[in-house]
Amino acid sequence: MIDPGIGTVNVNFGRQVRVDLPEKPDTPCLIRGRSLKPVCGDWVRVEAVAGTQDHVIVEILPEKNHFVRVDKRRTAYKIAANLDQVWIVAAVNPAPSRDLINSYLVAAHALDIQPAIIMNKMDLGTPDAEVVAQLNRLEQLGYPVFRLSSKSGEGMDAWREATTQQTQILVGQSGVGKSSLIRYLLPDRPIETAALAKLTGKGAHTTTHTRRHALPEGGWLIDSPGVWEFGIWRMPAEQIAEGFIEFRPRLGQCRFNDCSHIHEPGCAIQAAVKNGEIARARWESYARILRTSSQTG
Ligand SMILES: Nc1nc2c(ncn2[C@@H]2O[C@H](COP(=O)(O)OP(=O)(O)OP(=O)(O)O)[C@@H](O)[C@H]2O)c(=O)[nH]1
Ligand SMILES: [Mg+2]
Ligand SMILES: [Zn+2]
Numbered sequence: 001m002i003d004p005g006i007g008t009v010n011v012n013f014g015r016q017v018r019v020d021l022p023e024k025p026d027t028p029c030l031i032r033g034r035s036l037k038p039v040c041g042d043w044v045r046v047e048a049v050a051g052t053q054d055h056v057i058v059e060i061l062p063e064k065n066h067f068v069r070v071d072k073r074r075t076a077y078k079i080a081a082n083l084d085q086v087w088i089v090a091a092v093n094p095a096p097s098r099d100l101i102n103s104y105l106v107a108a109h110a111l112d113i114q115p116a117i118i119m120n121k122m123d124l125g126t127p128d129a130e131v132v133a134q135l136n137r138l139e140q141l142g143y144p145v146f147r148l149s150s151k152s153g154e155g156m157d158a159w160r161e162a163t164t165q166q167t168q169i170l171v172g173q174s175g176v177g178k179s180s181l182i183r184y185l186l187p188d189r190p191i192e193t194a195a196l197a198k199l200t201g202k203g204a205h206t207t208t209h210t211r212r213h214a215l216p217e218g219g220w221l222i223d224s225p226g227v228w229e230f231g232i233w234r235m236p237a238e239q240i241a242e243g244f245i246e247f248r249p250r251l252g253q254c255r256f257n258d259c260s261h262i263h264e265p266g267c268a269i270q271a272a273v274k275n276g277e278i279a280r281a282r283w284e285s286y287a288r289i290l291r292t293s294s295q296t297g
Helices: 100-110 129-140 156-162 178-185 237-242 268-274 280-294
Strands: 002-012 017-021 024-031 043-048 055-060 066-070 076-081 085-091 114-120 145-147 167-171 211-214 220-223
Touching: 002 024, 017 043, 017 055, 024 043, 066 100, 085 100, 100 114, 100 129, 100 237, 100 280, 114 129, 114 178, 129 145, 129 280, 145 156, 156 178, 167 178, 178 220, 237 280, 268 280
Parallel strands: 024 055, 085 114, 085 167, 114 145, 167 220
Antiparallel strands: 002 017, 002 043, 002 211, 017 024, 043 055, 066 076, 211 220
16 A cells, blocks of 8 residues: 545545545545545545555544534434534525524534524525524624525625635535535536425425535535434533523523523523523524423434
């Protein structure tokens, strides 16, 4: 074996993995052993097999962080590694279910990856009043919110500028236009997108693999298959509360150490909701996410 070095995974097709190696971009590689499961963005050590053209991934190097998707049993699976930012993509249509964006925010904070929000398909009109109010609240809390249309081009220059120099993953339900956003920045790349199903208005899971795309001005965007309904994995109640960033300065100030901030007396969070310092809609969303997360399913 010869050592062509350390590379970064672009996409894992199962048997074949494509790796950006020094001097050898997007090299097809095999995996040594069944226990190695490299994902998009993983740093891997690759060896060339002597006397052949084959390359083999022999080791996954320690990761900085990773993003997950969650299956029906609410088990988390790693889908991409070594990220700087998560773009939570929602759209005017299909509209986000009411706790979807907050759930993604909780997930991003739990994984310690910086989140930002995209409302796509603004060419279709204004989102529902509740969604508009939610986006304004999130903006006030300091989250970047980009209102875009990859169809009309609205907002796309500002977004392009925000995407350079980092490794970013786009997540969000199927059909919100994640792949279309990437295609807008990379018009020459064959990136699959597809119309929403006529009957359901849902996306049809067009993107099948999590894949990394290099941007011309630096940085990488990772496209991922949409999830229709993203529940969060089972996590401790405190971690859900920490995913609501305006709760953080008040955590630890409740009368009871194990306060769930829902019904207990002497609760600093409920007090802040009563006096208007925390938006009631956010607290209600927290309560629903907490309840769903503790259900067994
Ligand atoms: N009107 C409008 N339609 C859009 C916009 N962006 C994407 N679409 C359409 O929405 C549909 C879904 O777009 P995709 O980019 O495939 O969505 P996706 O999020 O990648 O979906 P999955 O790969 O299934 O997760 C396609 O028909 C797109 O043409 C937009 O800004 N405005
Ligand atoms: Mg897609
Ligand atoms: Zn409390």
